[in-house]
Each structure stands twice: as structure tokens, then as C-alpha cells.
Amino acid sequence: MTRSTTAPAEPRRAEVVLDRIESVTVSSVVLPLSTAVKDAKVLTGRQRALTEVTFLFAEVRTEAGLEGLGLSYALRAGRAAQFAHAREIAPDLIGEDPSDIDRLWTKLVWAGASVGRSGAATQAVAAFDTALWDLKAKRAGLPLAKLLGAHRDSVPCYNTSGGYLHAPIEQVVENAGRSLAAGMGGVKMKVGQPDSAEDLRRLRTVREHLGDDVPLMVDANQQWDRTTAMRVGRALEEFGLVWIEEPLDASDAEGHAQLARALDTAVATGEMLTSVAEFGEFLRLGAVDVLQPDAPRVGGITPYLKIAALAEHAHLQMAPHFVMELHVHLAAAYPSESWVEHFDWLHPLFDERLEISGGRMHVPARAGLGITLSEQARAWTVDSVRVDAPR
Numbered sequence: 576m577t578r579s580t581t582a583p584a585e586p587r588r589a590e591v592v593l594d595r596i597e598s599v600t601v602s603s604v605v606l607p608l609s610t611a612v613k614d615a616k617v618l619t620g621r622q623r624a625l626t627e628v629t630f631l632f633a634e635v636r637t638e639a640g641l642e643g644l645g646l647s648y649a650l651r652a653g654r655a656a657q658f659a660h661a662r663e664i665a666p667d668l669i670g671e672d673p674s675d676i677d678r679l680w681t682k683l684v685w686a687g688a689s690v691g692r693s694g695a696a697t698q699a700v701a702a703f704d705t706a707l708w709d710l711k712a713k714r715a716g717l718p719l720a721k722l723l724g725a726h727r728d729s730v731p732c733y734n735t736s737g738g739y740l741h742a743p744i745e746q747v748v749e750n751a752g753r754s755l756a757a758g759m760g761g762v763k764m765k766v767g768q769p770d771s772a773e774d775l776r777r778l779r780t781v782r783e784h785l786g787d788d789v790p791l792m793v794d795a796n797q798q799w800d801r802t803t804a805m806r807v808g809r810a811l812e813e814f815g816l817v818w819i820e821e822p823l824d825a826s827d828a829e830g831h832a833q834l835a836r837a838l839d840t841a842v843a844t845g846e847m848l849t850s851v852a853e854f855g856e857f858l859r860l861g862a863v864d865v866l867q868p869d870a871p872r873v874g875g876i877t878p879y880l881k882i883a884a885l886a887e888h889a890h891l892q893m894a895p896h897f898v899m900e901l902h903v904h905l906a907a908a909y910p911s912e913s914w915v916e917h918f919d920w921l922h923p924l925f926d927e928r929l930e931i932s933g934g935r936m937h938v939p940a941r942a943g944l945g946i947t948l949s950e951q952a953r954a955w956t957v958d959s960v961r962v963d964a965p966r
């Protein structure tokens with residue numbers, strides 16, 4: 576037996592670089608929408624039409640020169656509260672190691688604990704949290720999905736923005752055709768009008784036009800009571816829907832549980848829930864088939880991942896709400912296929928576009944979230960504050 580005379584190669588060791596947060600910038604950005612958007616909440620008089628989406632962006636910079644970009648958002652009201660809260664807690668990040676995300680999330684939430692552990696306060700934390708995840712993935716040179724551990728490199732996607740109630744049905748049909756032609760895998764329609772017969776008429780028109788094979792979802796935006804949800808839910812069974820979304824008030828876990836047990840069609844909800852604890856109640860009651868958390872609304876990626884772990888343990892489907900630029904990564908890292916919803920609203924904010932083909936949205940091959948703020952986003956900035964390390 577001969578023995579090699581050359582010494583075995585030393586295993587390569589990555590150099591450990593500990594870093595510290597040097598500055599944090601928070602910005603408030605108002606994105607105007609080209610059309611006033613109406614869902615069932617507007618038709619029932621509960622909310623005014625949506626004319627803009629407001630964003631809280633956080634830019635975190637470290638001593639080593641790394642940068643992370645994170646975001647949170649609000650619809651109608653909440654912009655000023657999120658920005659004010661973020662501005663107050665931002666100094667708590669200065670000098671911290673950006674890698675210790677869970678610890679920093681906890682620190683920031685405790686800083687504002689007297690105003691609650693859900694809602695606007697934790698949504699302000701979400702902007703920092705997503706920035707820290709973006710930064711960590713950039714440090715690793717990986718898309719966020721890969722840093723988390725991806726199950727796939729693309730996720731099924733459906734269009735939402737074409738199916739609102741302000742659009743006449745001919746327009747909804749045309750929008751659906753355009754979405755499918757653009758490579759999306761399904762379409763969602765808004766329902767929940769005061770006259771549910773009109774909902775069914777619109778749905779029948781779209782189903783007949785698209786055929787039975789196109790994945791179709793409906794979203795009632797919480798506008799049915801328990802009796803109506805059961806009655807309309809049964810009438811919807813014949814349409815072979817992927818899911819019925821927000822059939823009931825978002826806090827009615829027991830009502831959702833009854834509906835989920837009674838219907839063959841999957842019941843989806845979760846976009847209005849703002850903490851892991853609120854999701855815990857729905858899971859405990861078996862109240863939902865498809866969980867729809869929204870990372871900015873629940874306080875960031877850190878709590879989102881805890882909800883995803885609970886959902887996996889309960890063998891539930893996930894279909895994250897809104898902000899596809901962020902959720903494409905989180906959906907790719909969930910064990911079972913998760914639909915991501917396509918809105919074209921946010922395009923002007925970023926320099927990059929997500930690639931969509933074959934019914935799927937592709938995880939960008941860029942480090943971090945893979946988004947950078949556009950000049951237009953800078954132009955729409957209405958408030959900005961930078962917090963630096965003391966010199």
C-alpha cells in the first residue's frame with residue numbers, strides 16, 4: 576500500500592466577520608394608484624376606495640459597508656403612526672450585530688411594548704426586520720429564499736389586481752385573459768357584494784369564459800355573516816374554486832372553523848391578522864385550510880417564519896398576502912407549494928421586475944430580497960430620517 580506524500584488539503588474556512596449597525600434610515604413613501612380600487616368593504620360602506628398605498632422603508636447600513644432594505648406598508652390610515660414608531664425605536668439598532676435578527680426583533684418589540692405586540696407598532700418593526708434579513712442574505716451572497724433553504728426556485732402565482740369590484744365584468748374577463756397570457760397560473764375575483772346573486776353572476780361569466788381548468792379563487796373581504804357565508808359557500812362549490820378567501824369577519828375563528836368543516840372548497844384567511852398569537856387561535860380551532868399571513872403586517876419575516884412552522888406542523892397550505900417581491904422568497908422556502916398573489920401596483924417603487932412564466936413566479940437570482948428603491952420611490956418620499964452612531 577502506498578501512501579500519498581502530499582498532505583491533505585486544509586478544509587477551507589470562511590473568515591468570520593462580525594459587524595455592527597452604523598446607521599438606519601427610515602422613509603415614508605406614498606405610492607398613488609392609477610384607479611380608485613374597490614372591494615366588498617367599500618361596497619358595504621365600511622371603507623373608502625383605495626387610492627394609494629403608503630410604505631415605510633428601512634435602510635440599515637453596517638460598519639463593513641453592507642446595506643439592507645426592508646419595508647412595511649399601510650392602506651388608508653397608519654402611515655404616520657408606522658413612521659413615527661419606527662423613528663422612535665430606530666436608535667435601538669445602532670451598534671448592534673445585524674446577524675442577531677431574532678434578538679433584535681425582540682428588543683424592538685419590547686421597546687414599544689406599551690403600545691402593543693401587534694398592529695402598527697410591530698409593523699414598524701417589520702421594516703427593520705426585513706432589512707436585516709435582506710442584509711444577512713446579501714452578506715451570504717444568496718437570494719433570501721436560499722438563505723432560508725428553498726424547496727423550489729419558482730412558485731405558482733395568480734393575479735389579484737384585475738378582479739376588483741370597481742371593474743365591470745367585461746373588464747374582469749379581459750384582465751383575466753391578459754394575466755394568463757402574461758404567464759400567471761390563476762386569477763382571483765372579488766365577491767362579497769350586498770347582493771350575492773350578482774357575485775354568482777359575475778363568477779359564472781368568468782368561469783365560462785376561462786373554462787374549468789383555470790385555477791380561480793374568490794375573496795369576500797370579510798363581508799358575509801355566518802349564515803350568508805354558509806349559503807353562498809355552498810353555492811360556490813360547483814365552480815371548483817381553489818379557495819374562498821375571507822368569507823367572514825377576520826377575527827371570527829369559530830365561524831371559520833364551522834365553515835371549513837362544512838365546505839369542500841378550501842377556506843382561506845389570515846391577511847388581517849397581525850401577530851403569531853392571532854394565527855395560533857385559528858390553528859388551534861382548525862379554522863382554516865389555507866393560511867394567508869402577510870410578513871409586513873405580522874411584524875416581519877421573523878414572526879412569519881414562526882407562523883410557517885406552525886402551519887407546516889398542522890399540514891396546512893400557505894398563500895401569503897400582497898407584497899410578492901418579499902413573499903416569493905418565503906413561499907419558495909415553505910415545504911408545500913404556496914400560491915403568491917400578483918399585484919402590478921408596486922412596480923414603480925423598484926428597479927427590478929419579477930419574472931413570470933408557465934404559471935409561476937421565479938425567485939430572483941439576486942442576493943437578498945433582490946430589490947432596490949427606484950428614483951420614483953425617492954421622488955414619492957414624504958418623510959425621511961437618518962439615525963447615526965454617535966461620534
Ligand SMILES: [Mg+2]
Nearest residue numbers: 794820821846
Ligand atoms: Mg384578500
